[in-house]
Amino acid sequence: xxxxxxxxxxxxxxxxxxxxxxxxxxxxxxxxxxxxxxxxxxxxxxxxxxxxxxxxxxxxxxxxxxxxxxxxxxxxxxxxxxxxxxxxxxxxxxxxxxxxxxxxxxxxxxxxxxxxxxxxxxxxxxxxxxxxxxxxxxxxxxxxxxxxxxxxxxxxxxxxxxxxxxxxxxxxxxxxxxxxxxxxxxxxxxxxxxxxxxxxxxxxxxxxxxxxxxxxxxxxxxxxxxxxxxxxxxxxxxxxxxxxxxxxxxxxxxxxxxxxxxxxxxxxxxxxxxxxxxxxxxxxxxxxxxxxxxxxxxxxxxxxxxxxxxxxxxxxxxxxxxxxxxxxxxxxxxxxxxxxxxxxxxxxxxxxxxxxxxxxxxxxxxxxxxxxxxxxxxxxxxxxxxxxxxxxxxxxxxxxxxxxxxxxxxxxxxxxxxxxxxxxxxxxxxxxxxxxxxxxxxxxxxxxxxxxxxxxxxxxxxxxxxxxxxxxxxxxxxxxxxxxxxxxxxxxxxxxxxxxxxxxxxxxxxxxxxxxxxxxxxxxxxxxxxxxxxxxxxxxxxxxxxxxxxxxxxxxxxxxxxxxxxxxxxxxxxxxxxxxxxxxxxxxxxxxxxxxxxxxxxxxxxxxxxxxxxxxxxxxxxxxxxxxxxxxxxxxxxxxxxxxxxxxxxxxxxxxxxxxxxxxxxxxxxxxxxxxxxxxxxxxxxxxxxxxxxxxxxxxxxxxxxxxxxxxxxxxxxx
Numbered sequence: 001x002x003x004x005x006x007x008x009x010x011x012x013x014x015x016x017x018x019x020x021x022x023x024x025x026x027x028x029x030x031x032x033x034x035x036x037x038x039x040x041x042x043x044x045x046x047x048x049x050x051x052x053x054x055x056x057x058x059x060x061x062x063x064x065x066x067x068x069x070x071x072x073x074x075x076x077x078x079x080x081x082x083x084x085x086x087x088x089x090x091x092x093x094x095x096x097x098x099x100x101x102x103x104x105x106x107x108x109x110x111x112x113x114x115x116x117x118x119x120x121x122x123x124x125x126x127x128x129x130x131x132x133x134x135x136x137x138x139x140x141x142x143x144x145x146x147x148x149x150x151x152x153x154x155x156x157x158x159x160x161x162x163x164x165x166x167x168x169x170x171x172x173x174x175x176x177x178x179x180x181x182x183x184x185x186x187x188x189x190x191x192x193x194x195x196x197x198x199x200x201x202x203x204x205x206x207x208x209x210x211x212x213x214x215x216x217x218x219x220x221x222x223x224x225x226x227x228x229x230x231x232x233x234x235x236x237x238x239x240x241x242x243x244x245x246x247x248x249x250x251x252x253x254x255x256x257x258x259x260x261x262x263x264x265x266x267x268x269x270x271x272x273x274x275x276x277x278x279x280x281x282x283x284x285x286x287x288x289x290x291x292x293x294x295x296x297x298x299x300x301x302x303x304x305x306x307x308x309x310x311x312x313x314x315x316x317x318x319x320x321x322x323x324x325x326x327x328x329x330x331x332x333x334x335x336x337x338x339x340x341x342x343x344x345x346x347x348x349x350x351x352x353x354x355x356x357x358x359x360x361x362x363x364x365x366x367x368x369x370x371x372x373x374x375x376x377x378x379x380x381x382x383x384x385x386x387x388x389x390x391x392x393x394x395x396x397x398x399x400x401x402x403x404x405x406x407x408x409x410x411x412x413x414x415x416x417x418x419x420x421x422x423x424x425x426x427x428x429x430x431x432x433x434x435x436x437x438x439x440x441x442x443x444x445x446x447x448x449x450x451x452x453x454x455x456x457x458x459x460x461x462x463x464x465x466x467x468x469x470x471x472x473x474x475x476x477x478x479x480x481x482x483x484x485x486x487x488x489x490x491x492x493x494x495x496x497x498x499x500x501x502x503x504x505x506x507x508x509x510x511x512x513x514x515x516x517x518x519x520x521x522x523x524x525x526x527x528x529x530x531x532x533x534x535x536x537x538x539x540x541x542x543x544x545x546x547x548x549x550x551x552x553x554x555x556x557x558x559x560x561x562x563x564x565x566x567x568x569x570x571x572x573x574x575x576x577x578x579x580x581x582x583x584x585x586x587x588x589x590x591x592x593x594x595x596x597x598x599x600x601x602x603x604x605x606x607x608x609x610x611x612x613x614x615x616x617x618x619x620x621x622x623x624x625x626x627x628x629x630x631x632x633x634x635x636x637x638x639x640x641x642x643x644x645x646x647x648x649x650x651x652x653x654x655x656x657x658x659x660x661x662x663x664x665x666x667x668x669x670x671x672x673x674x675x676x677x678x679x680x681x682x683x684x685x686x687x688x689x690x691x692x693x694x695x696x697x698x699x700x701x702x703x704x705x706x707x708x709x710x711x712x713x714x715x716x717x718x719x
Contacts, residue, residue: 004051004054004520005054005058006027006051006054006055006058006059007058009023009024009027009055009058010027010030010055010058010059010062012027012031013027013030013031013034013059013062013200014062014200015031015197016197016198016199016200017197017198017199018196018197019196019197020194020195020196020197021159021194021195021196021197022192022193022194023192023193024051024189024190024191024192025157025159025162025184025188025189025190025191025192025193026049026051026052026055026189026190027055028159028162028163028193028195029052029125029162029163029166029184029189030052030055030056030059031163031197031200032162032163032166032167033094033123033166034062034063034066034068034200034201035163035167035197035198035199035200035201036092036121036166036167036170036201037092037170037201037202037203037204038068038092038093038094038170038203039067039068039069039085039091039092039093039120039203039205039206039207040068040069040070040071040082040085040091040093040094040207041056041063041068041069041070041071041093041094041095041096042070042071042072042073042078042079042082042093042094042095042096043056043072043073043076043079043095043096043097043125044072044073044074044075044076044078044079044096044097044098044102044489045072045097045098045516045519045520045522046097046098046101046102046127046129046519047098047127047129047134047135047186047519048098048127048128048129048184048185048186048189048190049096049097049098049125049126049127049184049189050098050519050520050522051189051190051520052096052125052127052189053072053096053522054520054522056070056072057070057072057522057533060533066200066201066202066203067202067203067206068203069207072522072534073095074488074489075105075460075489075490076097076102076103076105076106077105077106077108077109079095079096079097079106080095080106080109080110080113080124081109082095083095083109083113083118083122083124083179084109084113085120085207085210086118086119086120086121086122087113087116087117087118087119087220088119088210088214088215088216088217088220089119089120089205089209089210089215090119090120090174090204090205091119091120091203091205091206091207091210092120092121092122092170092203093120093121093122093123094122094123094124094125095123095124095125096124096125096126096127097124097126097127098126098127098129098136099126099127099128099129099141099183100126100129100136100137100139100140100141100144101129101136101137101440101459101460102126102127103124103126103141103144104459105459105460105490107144110124110144110148110150110179111148112222113179114148114149114150114178114179114234115148115222115227115230115231116220116221116222116226116230117177117178117220117230117233117238118173118174118177118178118179119174119177119220120173120174120205121169121170121171121172121173121174121180122173122179122180123166123169123170123173123179123180123181123182124150124179124180124181124182125181125182125184126141126181126182126183126184127183127184127185127186127189128140128141128154128183128184128185128269129186130185130323130324131323131324131356131357131358138324138355139324140324140328141181141183142300142301142324142328143328144181145181145300145301146301146328149178149234149238149239150178150179150180150181150301151169151172151173151176151178151179151180151181151242151246151299151301151302152180152181152182152183152299152300152301153165153169153180153181153182153183153251153268153298153299153300154182154183154267154268154269154297154298154299154300155182155184155188155268155269155298156253156268156269156271156272156296156298157185157187157188157191157268157269157271157272158193158271159193159194159195160193160195160196161268161298162184162188163195165182165251165298166182168249168251169182171245171249172242172245172246172251175241175242175245176238176239176241176242176245177237177238177241178234178238178242183269184269185269187272188269239302242302243302243304243305246299246302246304247304247306247307251298251299252295252296252297252298252299252304252307253294253295253296253298254293254294254295254296254311255288255290255293255294255296256284256289256290256291256292256293256294257291257292257293258293259293259314260292260293260314260315261315261316261317261374261375262292262293262315262316262317262318262319262370262371262374262375262378263292263293263294263295263311263312263315263318263319264292264293264294264295264318264319264321264367265294265295265297265308265311265318265319265320265321265329265333266294266295266296266297266320266321266322267297267300267321267322267323267329268296268297268298268299268300269323270321270322270323270358270363271294271296273358273359273360273363274294274321274363274367275288275290276360276363276364277360277363277364277366277367278290278291278292278367280360280364280383280385280386281364281367281368281371281378281379281382281385282381282382282383283378283382291378292378293311293315295307295308295311297329300329303329303332303333303336305336305340308333308336308337309336309337309340309342312333312337312342312344313342313344315344316344316345316374316375317344317345317346317347317370317373317374317375318333318344318345318346318347319347319348319351319366319367319370320333320346320347320348321348321352321358321363321366322348322349323357323358324355325349325354325355327348327349327354329348330346330348330349333346334346345374347370347373347374351366351369351370351373352366353366361386361388364385364386368385408445408448408449409445409448410445410448410633410635411442411445411446411633412442412589412590412635413589413634413635413636413657413658413659413661414589414593414634414636414658414659414660414661414663415442415588415589415590416513416558416559416584416586416587416588416589416661417442417443417446417511417513417558418632418633418634418663419558419559419560419561419564419663419666419667420443420509420511420558420564420584421443421446421451421453422451422561422564422631422632422663422667423561423564423565423568424436424446424451424453424479424568425451425453425631426561426565426631427565427568427569427572428453430569431476431569431572431573432476434476434477434478434479434572435455435467435470435476435478435479436453436454436455436478436479436480436481437454437455437456437457437458437463437464437466437467437478437479437480437481438453438454438455438456438457438463438481439457439460439461439462439463439466439480439481439482439483439486439491440457440459440460440461440462440483440486440518441460441482441483441485441486441511441517441518442483442513442517442518442588443481443482443483443511444457446481449633450629450630450631450632450633451633454481459490460485460486460489460490461482461485461486461487461488461489461490461491461492461494461495462482462486462490462491462494462495463480463481463482463486463491463495464480464482464491464494464495464496464498464499464506464508465491465494465495465498466480467479467480467504467506468498468499468502468504470506471502471503471504471505471506473505476572477505477506477507477571477572477580478506478507479506479507479508479509479572480495480506480507480508480509481509481511482495482508482509482510482511483510483511483512483513483516483517483518484510484511484512484513484514484515484516484524484526484540485515485516485517485518485519485524487510487512487526487540487543488524488525488526491510492543492544492547493547495508496508496544496547496549496579496581497547497548499578499579500547500548500549500578500579501548503577503578503579504578504579505577505578505579506579506580507568507571507572507579507580507582508579508580508581508582509568509582509584510540510544510581510582510583510584511584512526512540512583512584512585512586513585513586513587513588513591514526514527514528514529514585514587514588514591515527515588515591517588517590517591521588521590521591521594523536524536525538526538526539526540528587540583541554541583544581544583549578549579549581550576550578551571551574551576551578551579551580551581552581552582552583553567553570553571553580553581553582553583554583554585555567555582555583555584555585556585556586557585557586558584558585558586559586559661559662559663559666560666561663561666561667562666564584567582568582589659589661593659600612603684604684604685607685608685609683609684609685609686609687609690610683610684610685611681611682611683611684612660612681612682612684613660613662613679613680613681613682614654614658614660614679614680614681614682615654615658615660615662615664615677615678615679615680616654616677616678616679616680617651617652617653617654617676617677617678618676618677618678619640619642619651619653621674621675621676622651622652622674622676623651623674623676624647624649624650624651624652625674626639626652628652628664628667628674628677629652631667632663632664632667634663634664635657636654636655636656636657636658636659637652637653637654637664638652638653638654638655639651639652639653640652640653651676652676662679664677
């Protein structure tokens, strides 16, 4: 169950010649694939292309009509290996994933694919998750493209440009027998725009055709001596073919005046921000009518030497706008100019930051400094540029930073992973701290307050493998945590299988919330829901036992903090040898709410009796020590200041965002904190029996309250 449905939007994928497409970038990318005659598509979800995988899944009927095979791959390596279908056959194929982590996972298959080369056009669509609040290490796809000699497209953020680059990218791949990578950033994936459609194209050669007419060319297989010949083929044949195609089809763009003393060369993806910076300097309008010559590299690898030389030959200075480090393009362009004895001075990382987001504000400063050094005349008559520094550096803002606490990312309200880490804190209180290896996924937030659990994270599904070195006899055991998505992605073999084989005496917690929740709630092998197009409901416990796991415990309700605590304690203290595996299962609350809320709202609207659970805190009982908050961290659990002048400390309170998971009460009971938590059943469309019981209950409560008041001693004031 993905976080949103594209069932309505995918109907626009049927638009044909003469129609105008209007919509989100990821839908435009999908339409471009269909217009290109793609035969098969695969991939693995991850920001910023998770929705691309969701679109492809929702477009199953459209793909079936065209004879396009779609597969949601087990991981990025599986997706990359899927492209082998294009090695021997003229099949066009595309895969997608989050880069650079996904590219690293797929690196073995990609290196072999790039070495042997392809017959049919292949495209790897990578979500370039650099900057912009990225959740991964800050690296770029550019290095991998250069290393394996794959062509890298970085389209200008414009629907027409992206669609054209995808269509031409397949042709480029076939002309040069080389896989092509196309990188799209967060803004490009989710921006809205238009483009003129073409008819969708059925694959000229289908998967069935390939199966019925098998081919084999030993020269395409990466084995000596062919592997040595592949390297020479890349240099002598494939690269020249690619350069010629890129140049002849004008995939890179010239904008602005043809001549000028200075110019700007940029990655295609940086175009919009560069234009905005120039607009602030009075050197362009919002539509790209610029007074500065621009060379937009929609293809960032390979660099087209002749185009670079032509652009720079009459310039005194050129600015290279290349986000991230190292400065690959700056080095390459310097080499091109020096070899041709072109004396244009190259600026780049001297006026722009070596790393970090190239926002419009950052580029504004860099472009202005570049022009002040090289052509100040252009800056002679310009409007005042926006500057946030006076506001951000204002003393009041500085004081506010000291008062307002940092807000680290955390688990959702009602998240079933929250009680797991509350139980771990309770065990820690009793047995002391243990080394904990974390993993990629929602549970990674346990590293932050209030839990502060976890020492390392090495990759998706690599939490258990991260404790491999700690396989020694000691007073304490290591703990590893990974999610169900990571388990099926990589962890079954590299984590649990590795631990079984090496008799690892550690504890392994598999957080099973029924989905790959961190990437948008897509179904996986162990999802409990019925999926018409996938085989779900495959047991993690059976998989663990199937590869030799002996000590395995299943907890089917993670909110039972007491049971979680006792099971963890048993795993850490048992004398049984080998890996101790705990599968802690409860449905992702975010996905559950998406599924259940519409049903509840419909039932209430239709007049059906509906009971909703709510939790609260008795203000008269709560002592205000807030231990419940420190062990839960739920966003709905807050504090409330009382009007009672005899009670200075605020008490705990539960706001209306509560989803009724009961974790706060469970934690209080397991930790023996206090009895102030209560559960209330809110009944919508009550029956007559409900109304009668309510009246009786209120009457009895009122009588008891009046009796208490009568028995309360009264003190009379002395005259």
